[in-house]
Amino acid sequence: MPKKPALKKPAVDESYTGVAVEDLTAEQATAELERLAKLISYHDRRYHEKDDPEISDADYDALRRRNEAIEARNPELMRADSPSQKVGAEPAAGFGKVKHKVPMLSLGNAFEEQEVEEFLARIARFLGLAKEDAVEIMAEPKIDGLSCALRYEKGKLVQGATRGDGSTGEDITANVRTIRDLPNALKGKDWPEVLEVRGEVYMSRQAFMDMNKRQEEAGEKIFANPRNAAAGSLRQLNPEITASRPLHFFAYSWGEVAGDPAEALGGTMKAVRDSFHKWGFQLNEPARLCQGLDALLDYYRHIMAERPDLPFDIDGVVYKVNRLDLQNRLGFVSRAPRWAIAHKFPAEQAQTVLHEITIQVGRTGALTPVANLEPISVGGVVVSRATLHNEDEIARKDIREGDHVIIQRAGDVIPQVVEVIKDKRPKSSKPYHFPDHCPVCGSLALREEGEAVRRCTGGLICKAQNYERLRHFVSRDAFDIEGLGGKHIQAFLDDDTIRTPAHIFSRLPKLEPEISEREGWGKQSAANLVKAIEARRTIGLDRFIYALGIRQVGQATAKLLARSYHTLEHWRDAMTHAYRERKQQPEARKAEDVGEHYADLCNIEGIGMSVADDLVFFFGEDHNLKVLKDLEDELTIEEVAAPATTGSPVAGKxxxxxxxxxxxxxxxxxxxxxxxxxxxxxxxxxxxxxxxxxxxxxxxxxxxxxxxxxxxxxxxxxxxxxx
Missing domain, CATH: 3.40.50.10190 (BRCT domain)
Structure with missing residues (x-):
């Protein structure tokens, strides 16, 4: 099997990491989702493939949580490679592959009590239950180990597999057979003919410390924590090494089951746990059957208090609907079940000094304040920047340069400033005045009524905006022009080699000899760039629309538009007509009152009047129409065919x-x-x-x-x- 290339951390755009989710514009949200997709994919591979994570669980959860929060506010921007649609990482080289007949999905997370309350409310709403009809919930400790699926046929263990990417895992049968408290043959006689038991392979804290001591004495690798040690031990190519490691297994779920799982396993999570124990499996204890929010939170607080005394690591608790028939009705959404959620333990805080507040300018001209901090470790990771959200947040918390501040890595990718320690404020401190001019081009920065964001009015004369727009245009999910990174775009802008997207195709290929002589280039890299540009002269309509960087138009919305209008000509004509209708009815509050073309646009699922206005007014600007015309002259934009009809009677309806x-x-x-x-x-x-x-x-x-x-x-x- 060919060896996978070395795992390299991706270069990402951190322009908007300091912006609160609720303050992100559509363009900023799109850029953030791209950055998060890259980072989460990288850290998934570090965690699941390499068993060598770079960041703490809390920081990883923060990445996913920010991604989910952005998608919740902007569902039309969801990427095809969204982390919310994926689980784990691809199986690593060196192991055979196992296709999971029932996908091994992950869990959604809750961090606040309010989110647990909403979890229960969602279940009630989905099932149409009255308030007094509380659903029983099985609460269990969330073990911090490696997920594993064990397949038994006629009571005999025939296969063990990792979760992998949720669809395909690694065949680790020989290794799981060495785990002492994992039955190679089921006890009793009432188990299903085919039974896939799922659970967690883990290592106790004491066993971990003892093993690390032996590793250190032998001059071998020291593991960072019990989870890494368990994962690294289980995924050894030599089963003898796995056998020498003190691994354990907790059973808590199931995959494929012969017959009806609800009938075969007893109909409830409690019965499932009882059956697993009877068949020879260890269980994650202490578990508790709860009813209502107060009971769940009481269990959560109890487990958090007991956490230091448990012999194994946990990072929260898991709540599951007890009745399996209700689980079946609730089903799944995205990468997680509707009937279960993980309630994670809180993240850490730290105190440091805010040295300077700097302003970043995004593609839409948004001015974003970022705190530059004295570097400090939070949750095992050194951080030096924090979000300040917007000028209102700075004023509300009275944040000043030189302040001692408390930062937290809980709900954001970089820390957020929680509060100022005013007792330590320097006597020379002065309130921070948010700039009213762009720090890049000097243009006036205005704040529209009802918006929290202040924007540069410079437009394309502002190099920050032009840079961001071009960088978006060539990004992976747009034109995906390899070799044309941010520093090269900036250099081409600085010397006026390019100014518009069309210049990439009309100018750069003709300048290959000159580019090869520039600093940081060579003949081969210049030739590769031109080759990459030429390869992108044909592009799908959805990617083309997304690449234009229209406000509030992300990948998902671009795909909806492409599927609805099919060709660039049809889309352009419809948007032009819709713009004329909107211009004549600027005060209309209902789409049908504006006009036929505008109403058709708003009837596309996920497109309301706010998104529609940004779309149609894009077509009301002459310079945007010129961008479209210039690109049409250089490109072939492929038609998107209507979806094919399947065997379903309502497919495509x-x-x-x-x-x-x-x-x-x-x-x-x-x-x-x-x-x-x-x-x-x-x-x-x-x-x-x-x-x-x-x-x-x-x-x-x-x-x-x-x-x-x-x-x-x-x-x-x-x-x-x-x-």
Missing amino acids: TVVFTGTLETMTRSEAKARAETLGAKVAGSVSKKTDYVVVGADAGSKAKKAQELGVEILSEQAWRDLIGG
Whole structure:
């Protein structure tokens, strides 16, 4: 098997790491999601493949949490390679691959009590339960180890596998057979013919310390923590090394099961745990069956207090709906089940000095304040910058240069300033005055009514904005021009070699000899750049739209637009018409009151009037139309074909649900429709195929009648999709 290339930390754009999620513009959010996707993928490989993480669990959780928060506020920006759609990392070289018949997914995280309360509320809403109908929850310690799947056939262990990327793991059968408290043959006789038991391979703290002492005496590798030690031990190519390591296994879940899992395993999580114990597995204790928020939080506080005395490492607790039939109804969303969540323990704080506040200018001209700190270790990682969010936050907390501040690595990628220690404030301290001019080009920086962000008005004359726009244009998910990194774009801008996206194609290929003579270049690198540029002269419409950097138009929205309009010509013409309609009806508050083209745009799922306005006003600027025209002259922009019809009766159809449904909640109905290939829209238009009406259906049903859209009862819808 070919050896994978060395793992190298990706170069990322940190321009917006200091901006609070709620203050990110669409362009900043897009750039942040790109950076987070790269970093999380890198750290996944360090953790799952190399067993050698660079950052703490709290810092990794912070990366994922920021990614999820940005996606929650901007669902249309979700990337195709989003970490929220992935689990773990690809299987490493050296092991055979195992395809999981039931995907091994990860869990969503909760960090605050309010998030646990919302988890319970989501379950109740999805299942249509009344407040008094509390769902039983099994609460368990969250073991910090390596996930593992064990397949038993007729009671005999036949295969062991790591989680890998959730779909494909590594075959570690020979290694798991060496774990002493893991049964090679199940006890009892009432187990299913095929049973896949899932759990965590771990190492106790004392065993870890003893092993590290032996490793040190032998001059061998010292492990950072028990989790790394367990993972590194389990993934040895030589099973004899694994056998020499003090590994243990806790069982807590299942994958493939012969027959109905609910029936075979007893119908509840409590019964599952009892069955696992009876069949010879150790369990993660102490667990508790809870009902209601207060009971869960009481368990959480109890486990956190007991944490130092437990013989193994935990990093939180896991809450799971007890009844398996309810788990089945709730199903999954993205990379995690709806019926379970991990309640993580809090992150650490630290105190340091804020030396200077600097301002960064983004692609949209947004001025973002960042605190430059005296470097300090927080959670095992040295940090030197922190987010200050915006000028209102600076004023509210009265943050000044020279202040001693408390920072926290909890909900952000870099630390946030939690508070100022005013008792230590220097006597010469002065309030910070946020600049009203751009620090890059000197243009006036204005703050629009209702916005927290102040923006440079310089536009393309501002090199910071032009630089960011061009860097976005050539980024991986846009034109993906390898070899044209940020420092090269800046150099080409500085000497006026390029000014617009089209110049990349019209000028740079002709300048190959000159580029090869520039500092940092050579003949081969210049030739490679030109080759990469020429290879991108043909591009899909969705990537082209995304590359334009239109405010609030991320990858997901670009794909929706491409699928809806199919060709650049059709999209451009529709947006131009929609702009004219909007210009004539600037005060309209409903899309249908603006005009037909504008209303069609807003009827695309995920596109509201705010996004629509940014789209159409892009086409109202002459310089933007010139950018489009110049690019058309250089490129071939591929048409996006309409989706093919599958065996599903509603694949490719647009469905609107209205009124109160009786046999399922709206969330269940929408989830089911989407799994069958239907598109669920929020409003009715002439392009709607079905309107499913429940009790108390209102204006949507009336509009469907007016437009002649087919109206289905709840039962008719269920009959159509097969029950």
